[in-house]
Every structure is written in structure tokens, then in C-alpha cells.
Amino acid sequence: MAADPQTRDDAWAFAADSAADLGSAIARLLRSLPDRPRLLGLGEPMHGEEALPRLRNEIFRHLVEHEGYRSIALESDCLAGLIVDAYVTKGKGTLDDVMRRGLSPGFAGSAANRELVRWMREYNRDRPASDRVSFHGFDAPIEMTGPESPGRALAALHGYLSAHLDDDLVPHTVETVEGLLGPDDRWTDPAILTDPSRSVGSSADAGELRLVADDLLASLTAQSPRLIRASSRDDWWRACLYGRSATGLLRYHAAMADTSPARMVRLMGLRDAMMADNLLAVAEQRAGAGPTLVHAHNRHLQRDESLWRLPPGWGPLEGRTLRWWSAGAIVAERLGGAYAFVASALGAAPHHGLGVPHPGTLEGILSALPGNRHVVDPAGLTAALVAAGTQPVPRTDTSADHGYFPLDPGHLGETDGVVFVRHVAPGRDA
Template sequence: MATDIKDVAHAVDAASVMRLLPARPRLLALGEPTHGEDALLDLRNELFRQLVEQEGYRTIAIESDCMMGLVVDDHVTSATGSLDDAMARGFSHEWGVSAANRELVRWARAYNEGRPASERLRFAGVDGPLEITGAASPRQALTALHGYLAARVDAKLLPCTATTLDRLLGADDRWTDPAAMTDPARSVGQSAEAGRLRLLADDLVALLDTQTPHLVTADSPDAWDRARLYGRTATGLLRYHHWMADTSPARMTRLVGLRDQMMAHNLLALADRGPTLVHAHNSHLQREKSSVRMGGVRLEWWSAGALVNARLGQEYAFVATALGTIRHRGVGTPTPDTLEGLLYALPQDRCVIDAPRLAAALGDTRPAPRVSPWFGYAPLDPAHLASIDGMVFAKDIAQS
């Protein structure tokens, strides 16, 4: 079978990826099957450089807190703060300690030096202010949206004062209690104060919309984009907290779906801005339903990629990453009957795979699903092959 698929393997570069697609997509999604491996992030960085230089891409977006990402964007575009500060305050999920992420930010800042604003690279986080252990307080996004509107519209149109918001929000640790993820009774998301905040957030977003003709001319496009980000994040977080307090069997399914919905809304906003490379886990970017086992229960939901694909069609492209070994994580050589095993037999250490042609070459026979011995790595589902535009295959992942 390895002989049959050699024709679908190409060098890992932007040109090879673009040849797989009917046209340059507004959103090019590069997935990864595991987090925290700089070898995969180095591949991402090199592809982004080539996409910038050859295809006119100007934004890179990663699976990190969308509000924290503004710190990195300010550094990259305007040299605000130091590189150390951008890495310390601009990433969630501890991504700021990654040498590859640091190199990405350093390179983007150097690229922008002396360039006009229209040609500068941009950075974005696309995840909500969420961690696996809980969610952030809506304070930052909600007060930033209120402050933006208070400075630009008639005060009589505001649904509340900043003091009212502060009183309803209360202490932030009420919102961030880690115990609320497993105990709905510990969540404040369905309290009277939270219910009132959801209505006020909705009113503030509605005011933002009704004042659009004035606001888009009264300030810079970046300020307008950020105000809409504040609105999406505030309403999304309040919705997420509401369902954290839910006690129904659908609670966790709803939460994982809401997280990807927030990611999808951020991705669609970036697509409006211009060609963007987005890098996140394969499960967030695939067109098929995503699934995970949590507490012995299988959860299924539509990923951000599936939601965006439904809106953008061919202007969304998904290139998954598959890998052979992560020996320092206990992931050894894949067996020959798996998809990764077939690709591991290829002579290249790194290659781009034409996934539709590979699916056609395999015909009705699909490789066996690979089973990972390590929870942090999710092998590619062979049943998804036909819905993937391409794959990047990395044979062996060395320890960072």
C-alpha cells in the first residue's frame, strides 16, 4: 500500500498546500493531533512565513485566549511592551513558555518593523477565556465593551453604568472557582446577578450594532474590531457560565459545543479581515463532528471548523497534521494497518499528503483506527479522510 500512496506525498511547503486547494481560502486551518510539541509548532511557523511571503497571508491565529492575544497583537503591530511581557501575558494554556511560539512572535515583530499598517502581520487568539478547569470572569470583556461605548455614544443610550456592572460582577473568584466545572452548585452562572448581566451584555451588543454607522467612522477599524470581540466574549462567557450551573445530562456536551461556537465566531471575524492561518487541535478544526470521552461518557459536538465551513464553504480549508512517533510520550512506531502506519512507511521525514487522492487510492478499504497509549495525543480518524483537504505528516517528533 505504501507504494500506492507515494504519488500523493509532497514536500512540506506553502506551494504544496495551495496546490491541494481550488483557490486561496480566507481561513486556512492547520490542525495538530497533540499540544505542546515545538517540532509541530516549528512546522507551523515555517508554513506561515511562506504563506506571508508567497500568498499574502497577514494574520496567524492560535488556540489561545482571544483577550490575552490582544497583548501579543499590540506587541507585534506596534512594538508595545517587551517580547518577554508579550509571552508572559499574551498566551493562555501555558503556551507562552514555548520556544517556537516565542520565535513566531519575535519574527512577526521583526517583519513588521518599518512597514505600513496595511502590510503588517497580525496575531490573534481564537479560543475563549476558558481553561479545562473553568472559565474566566466576564469582567474584562464586559467592562471593556461598556467603556468603548461610554466614550463614543450618548450616555442616555447606555443600559447601565460602570458602577452597576461592577456591583453585579462582584469578586472575580466567584466566577473562576475550579470546583464549578465538576459541581454545578458551585457556579454563579444562574444567579440573579448573572441573569441581569446577560441581559445587559445583550443590550450593550445591540447598542454597538445600532450605532455601527457612527462607530465605524468615529474610530479606527481596529478599535471597532476589538469592540465586537469584547461583545462576543462577554456574551459567550456569560452563556458558558450559565450552562456551567446546569444540572441536566447535556451539561458537558453543551459546554464543549459553546467553546467551539466562541472559537467559530472569532474565526469568522478574522476571515472578514483577510487571509488567516489558524492553528489549533485537529478536533477544533475538522469538518466532521468531534468527540471525546469525559468521565466515562462520550461527548459529541460540532467543532469550530465544522461551524465555519458551513458558513464559508470553499473559503475554509482544513489541513490536518498526523504523526508517527512521540517516543518521549510513550507513542511508538504505528502498526502498518493504521493510517499513520501507512504514512510512516514513506521515505520522507516530513510530507504534505493529498488527502482526497489518498482516500481514492484506498477505495472502500479504510485503515484501522490507531489507539494512542497517551491521552494527550489523538490519532487521525481514518473515516474523516475524505473530508480533509490535506495532511501534514511528521514521522518522528523529538522532545523539545
């Protein structure tokens, strides 16, 4: 298709912009949608390529300065994200400390993420509280070595209730909670990832803690008028975040103890469900303050069911295809047109072992366009492909570490836009 001049003319009909200014191009794309989204999901096809969060920063700055966006949510620890938000909105802490403690380890070392946090703090410095941009992590407190103990979240939730309610209105004592938790290392043992028998998640203590967490959450709701008046709506919202995190982690730990073949799928689904709950809470909290840009992997934000064929190195699971509903799919069903999803894709990234894409793939078709960056209207792209009689084939090269997830031709209809970068070189902006 790339060599066909007529096809190339059709391609220019579907490319919304040869995007020197990505922010403006995204804004024009959004104005073409039937509804203005409250959550705009901007996906990336792989982690670890700095050009992608730099593009995100460029888009976010434009959306804040010209389109009224007032928050960003990243695929990072939702509890640690409170540290970042306190820094960017109120100047608490130092940038070095906030980067170390406020982002998940895989994102804390990113120069683009550091620049984002620094820019947000400078943007907010002389603005009234009502006009400041806020930061949210929306991932569960789960790292590559496994989920954290629910202790941090339960202690914060219990502490909030105890600070503002009489003792008889707080269902359990802190001693009860701490006794059931025990030492953190019994929850965080990395060996649990491959040995479910080592998980505490199915123990009697964990079962009791799930009831305790449910009771504490019930009090948070039942006493919400009193609690909000005694503290603030933001303080109550943070307590809800602690409660969601505690109950979500306890469910996740229970799934870690599962010995059935469904264990991995359950874990993937539970993580995305926690992500979705956090995004819905952000949308509710920020409803009157402007839309939110959400940045995460395409597979977490897409409207379609997520599929992952496990690459070599997964032992007996190698080659198995996992299927679960992404956070984006869950949120889209709840919010309808108030959720929009723009995927990102790369042509070539040689330093990741990602070569020039086959011309019959979506990435190969887009690589035939002149220029390096484009914001693409999927409906226009689909129409051009139909007019050309072309059916794209799935891309099969996935980078040296299997970290690149290609565009799925079957998902175009559930995507509101595509940011495409034809070539990325190491250490350079796209």
C-alpha cells in the same frame, strides 16, 4: 500494507511531497483546491509537542513571504491576544511581558510560540501598517481551571461605548454592571468544574447581566456609524470582540451551573461556538488584507463532528463519548470553499509514549513512506487505498497521557491535506 511494494508505489502517488520545504508543499496543495481559502486551518494531533508549532512557524513564514497571508490565529485567549497583536504590529511592550500576558498559560511557555511572536515583530518593523502581519487569539477566555469572569470584557465594552457616546445612548451605568458582577472570585472558583451548585451562572445577577450585555451589544450595532467615525474600524472591531466574549462567557457560566448529564457536551459545544464566532469575525475583518492561517488542535478545526471518549480519571464520566460540532465544522458551513483544513499526524513520538503505529492504521501506512515529513493529498491517498483494496483501521495507542488523537479514516474525505511526521525525537525539529 507497508511491506507490499506495489502499495508503496501507490503511496508515492498520493504523497504530494516528501517535504523538505513544508511551506512550498502546502502552497502547492492549496493551489490544487477549487477556491483560495480565506481561513486555512492547520491542525495538530496533540498539544505539548514543540515540533508541531515549529512546523507551523515554517509553514506560516512561507505563506506570508510567498502567498500573501497577513495574519495568524492561535488556539489562545482571544482577549489576551490583543496584547500580542499590539506588540507585533506596533511594538508595544516587551517580548517577555507579551509572552507572559498575551497567550493562554498552556502556550505561553512554548519556545516555538515565542519565536513566532519575535519573527512577526521583526517582519513588521519597517513595513507600512497596511502590509503588516497581525496576530489573533481565537479561543474563548477559558482555562483548565474554568472560565474567567465576564467582568474584563464587559468593562472594556462599556468603556468603549461611554468614551464615544452621550450618556443617554449607553443603556446601563458602569455602577450597574459592577454591582451585578460582584467580586471576580465568585465566577472563577475552580471547584465549579466538579460542583455545578457553586456556579453563579444561573443566579439572578447572572441573568440580569446577560440582558445588560445584550443591550450593550445592541448599542454597539445601532450606533456603529457614529462609533467607527469617532474612533476607528479596528477599535470598533475590538469592541465587538469584547461583546462576543462577554455574552459567550455568560452563556458558558450558565452551562457550568447545569446539573444534567448534558453539562459537559454543552460546555464543549459552547467553547467551539465561541471559537467559530471569533474566526468568522477575523475572516471578515481581514477580508481585504490576505488570508489567515489558523492553528489549533485537529478536533477544533475539522469539518466533522468531534468525538471524545473520556479517558481514565474523569470519575463517573470515564469512558463516555462526547459529541459536539467543532469550530471548523461551523466555519466551514458558513464559508464553504473559503475555509480549508489541513490535519497533522505523527507516527512515533517515544517521549510521549507513542510507539511505532500499527501498519494497518493511516499513520502506519504513511510511516511506510521513505523520508520523515510529507504533505499528503487525501483524495489521492483514498484512491490508492481503494486500488490496494485496503481499509485502514483506527489507531488505538493515544500516548501515555491520552493526549494524542489519531487520524480518523472516516474523516479523510472532509480533509484538504495531511501533514505527516514519521518520527519525532525530544528536543529536535521534525
